[in-house]
Amino acid sequence: MSKLPSLKNLSYLLALHQEQNFNRAAAECNVSQSTLSSGIQNLEEQLDCQLIERDHKSFLFTALGEEIVEKARDIISASEELLHYAQGQGNIMEGPLRLGIIPTIAPFVIGELSKNLQNKFPKLLLQLSEDTTQNLLHRLRNGELDILLLALPMDIQGNQKWILGRDPFKLVVHKELAETVGEPVDYDKLPDRSIFLLEKEHCMTGHAVAACQLTDSIKMNPFTATSLHSLVQMADARLGATFIPQMAIDQGILDNTDLVSLKPTGQEASRDIGLVYRPTTSRRQTFRKVAEEIARLLPVNTLN
């Protein structure tokens, strides 16, 4: 049997893949460029295959190289996990946990969540990262993050998920408009172009439109906001109406405004909130406990 590749060389390969440059990758690994270079060559020899195509000045990962990188990532992160697990004396609620959250959830849960986790699992080091669904999925894939808190349904690629609960949408309007619109809402009573939504990078826009059966696009205003707080400000300035998730309202986003929230049309006018993780993870038990903590904070907890 041929010798197994060393984790060191595999990590050199990952760094090179990330940086696409030998010098930066070497700096990343705290070794010299020559060390990394020969490490890669060594790896190619051991694996008996070409991982990168060299072109004197530059290089390109081969198809096989890309696949090896994927596998290497799993191996490296499993090894890191083993290390942390051992160093924590087998305590699964110890060490770093890198959690990615989308911007339309993050501000309404991270306060409570980090407080609760801090109390229950003081040795757990929660590292939060706020980004769009697509970016988070990418960062999950390349091992930069451990789990993601997303709004579903959503294409989560090859990953696995738990549905933690539901988060109803509310139509938010200025109180002087409330009677006109009625409840449940009749969108026809709203002026054209009076519904404001987030930029399309935010998955909440699609979820809200679908869940609330807002089919008449003439009602939407083409101006798009970058945060729920902006939407609230716009509604409060009587520019129009908008959809706000219940968890934001529970957290007080409408305090000190003249806005009211109305139940939108649609049986299930809500989004699902779910936790997404790599299928190759070895930390399901840790994630499960975190899932329970998050589910307790949601408007509707459906975690079985």
Add this chain to the structure above:
Amino acid sequence: MSKLPSLKNLSYLLALHQEQNFNRAAAECNVSQSTLSSGIQNLEEQLDCQLIERDHKSFLFTALGEEIVEKARDIISASEELLHYAQGQGNIMEGPLRLGIIPTIAPFVIGELSKNLQNKFPKLLLQLSEDTTQNLLHRLRNGELDILLLALPMDIQGNQKWILGRDPFKLVVHKELAETVGEPVDYDKLPDRSIFLLEKEHCMTGHAVAACQLTDSIKMNPFTATSLHSLVQMADARLGATFIPQMAIDQGILDNTDLVSLKPTGQEASRDIGLVYRPTTSRRQTFRKVAEEIARLLPVNTLN
């Protein structure tokens, strides 16, 4: 960050767990007992935890040690898998081969080609991609594709090529027009604007015009089609004549039509069919075998 445990030491741990004896485990690993002993100690130091309880004469795995063994097994087997996978790809006719083909070739070769490759090299995973020459060259450059099947002559930038064979052009007209035109074709016998061609994105247009010495542009109809099948339909509807490559005719594109194919003017009224690849590739041998398979399907095989 502390250093990752070495795969070697993890495998020592696995052997020790299996044999429950340092000497036998050492033999299993083809190292001396002292090497294995210090390997285990080293591991305990790195992981900063006790894996086995020593009792002078004998030892016992700790609870944490047992758990670490489980995790280590996953890591070791993932690493072995990576190794085998990489080495398996060393077999040149195995794994993914990403082949880009232009639309005026693809439909007439991919059926036979994929059938033949499947038979001869069942482990080869052919991934086809149909696109214009320019797009294919771009995708070859950035590593998205491995080889391209193109019509030549063509500026293939920094890449290398093999000419596989020739594909003669035929002038295709309705059978009632055949006698008028004669053979070899006299274009002057055709009405003005009666020759239909593909959109200029298709390199075949230029090749056909050049190869068939069609210099009198007044003969061309400004309407352009997007596929050879459209051209055939137009000719069959007596809208005019067109150029069709021999490989399409061989494959039966004129079946169930009232069209006949005539030899056009010009000594070498044909296009070359070639395989294009990056000069830095390490897979020439694989490509060569594919080249041979493709060449066998061409009207005129010139691969030496």
Add this chain to the structure above:
DNA sequence: CTGTTTAATTGGTATTTTCGATTATCATAA
């Protein structure tokens, strides 16, 4: 043409790994 940036190579040094020999400990047989 010149200086810069890139990855590979080289040669020497430092570190790590490995082994064989030795030691310490225990169980057991004589």
Add this chain to the structure above:
DNA sequence: TTATGATAATCGAAAATACCAATTAAACAG
């Protein structure tokens, strides 16, 4: 009680390797 045999740990030297700084070679930008 005293050998004997088996165990795992320890030690020191030798071998293998990992590493770096400096250099080379090529491509590129100005």
